[in-house]
Amino acid sequence: MVRYECPRCGYGVRPGDENCGRCGEDLKPKSVQPIQVTLGAVQLDRGQGERYNAHIRSVDSIQVARPDSTIQAKKAELDRREQALLERERKLRAFAKELEERSKAVGPAVPPAAPDMDELRRRVREELARQFEPELEALQAQLDEREAELQEARLKLQMTEACQTIEGVDEAELARITEEIFTELRAQLRSPPKVSDVGVLRTRIPRLDEVLGGGIPEGHVVLLSGPPGTMKSTLAYTILYKAAVNGLSALYLSVEQGRRSIVRQMERMGMPEAGAEGRLKVMDLRELRREMEGSEGNWREVIMGYVQREQEATGFKAFALDSLESFKALTEHCFSRQDLKDLFDWFKALGITVLVISENVPDEWDEDYQGEAYLSDGILELLMREMGDSRVQRWVRCVKMRGANVDNRYYTMFHDGREFSLSLPLAPSLASDDRGPKRSFAMALKTVIYPGT
DSSP states (O other): OOOOBOTTTOOBOOTTOSBOTTTOOBOOGGGOOOOOEEGGGOOOOHHHHHHHTTTOOOOSEEOOOOOOHHHHHHHHHHHHHHHHHHHHHHHHHHHHHHHHHHHHHHOSOOOOOOOOHHHHHHHHHHHHHHHHHHHHHHHHHHHHHHHHHHHHHHHHHHHHHHHHTTTTOOHHHHHHHHHHHHHHHHHHHHSOOOOOOTTEEOOOOTTHHHHTTSSEETTOEEEEEOOTTSOHHHHHHHHHHHHHHTTOOEEEEESSSOHHHHHHHHHHTTOOGGGGTTOEEEEOHHHHHHHTTTOOSOHHHHHHHHHHHHHHHHOOOEEEEEOHHHHHHTSSSOOOHHHHHHHHHHHHHTTOEEEEEEOOOGGGOOTTTOTHHHHSSEEEEEEEEEOTTSOEEEEEEEEEETTSOOOOSOEEEEEOSSOEEEEOOOOSOSTTOTTOHHHHHHHHHHHHHSTTO
């Protein structure tokens, strides 16, 4: 007969069983194979054999299940993998030991040094300046030429308008007005206004010293504030240049523009560098970095250290900072009002007259935000004034000047390419004057011929 048993534990199973009832072995048909057993090898007890002889019939062989060879193959595969893992573990231990020995020989690891952000910013600025400086200088030269042409055209237009108004005016009235003008001019030439040089820095710009009550008091920190295009830098440079021509040493420090560009621009405005005879020194960040090489501290400390060193060496009495906003941007922290007060107090401690150029619009002054307007000793406000006939004029007025009796009215500021000049602004509509068209023409002609009356 055929007998089936579990190939794993030898427990008897039935042909239809899928798992062994003892060990749970999987009994799929492919894993159970019958074996041949010869009945001749079976010995029975004689007494019992005769009893069951009638119930056992002779068969040639019986099938007995035995383990499949797949299990042996799996076991061999597992042994092989185990050996491979052991070999890999041995190699990893050897590699770890080698790394430990090397780390002991090298010593403790040193963390990389943190990058110097100031040095990186300096290199980036130098590279940008090297790449774009020629183009910027060329554009600045074109802008200066266009500005000079525009100013000349405006002056010609004013003279043309004044001449056109002559038509229809009585000749006798015109002669009388002309005689009054020349009489006033001769009287002023015989007795020019006396302005004392003691204790003040004279601007030597026609009419401006009179507006300031004689000039800028020595030791004052004066703010030149206004929007772009109002010639703040040119006005500050002109004051220092005229002071240097008359024997006073001065320093002009630009945080934004290059030194060569400033000198070339001011030469076109009628102020050659040779005319100052070396008493006016112009510095930019590149030149300052070269002279202060090896100095420690941030940009604010380096700039202040240079100004103090230069003042002790040359004894200059006038200084211009262009501009305050760029100086604030060089600091690594928020420039508070206390920092601004400390800076102005430091300038006063040097005993010099300081002109600080500010790009703030006067309408935006606020005590909590624009502290420079309240901490400075004086303010010159510059602005662009749009006239009714699409013309634009530059206006200037002295908002305040501590310790001086100043004129707070607005004045029109002209520059003819060589000199500044101030005059009272023309009325927006002269034709509507209540005193008649002749009187309106007289005022217009008087303002054009003699600015400032």
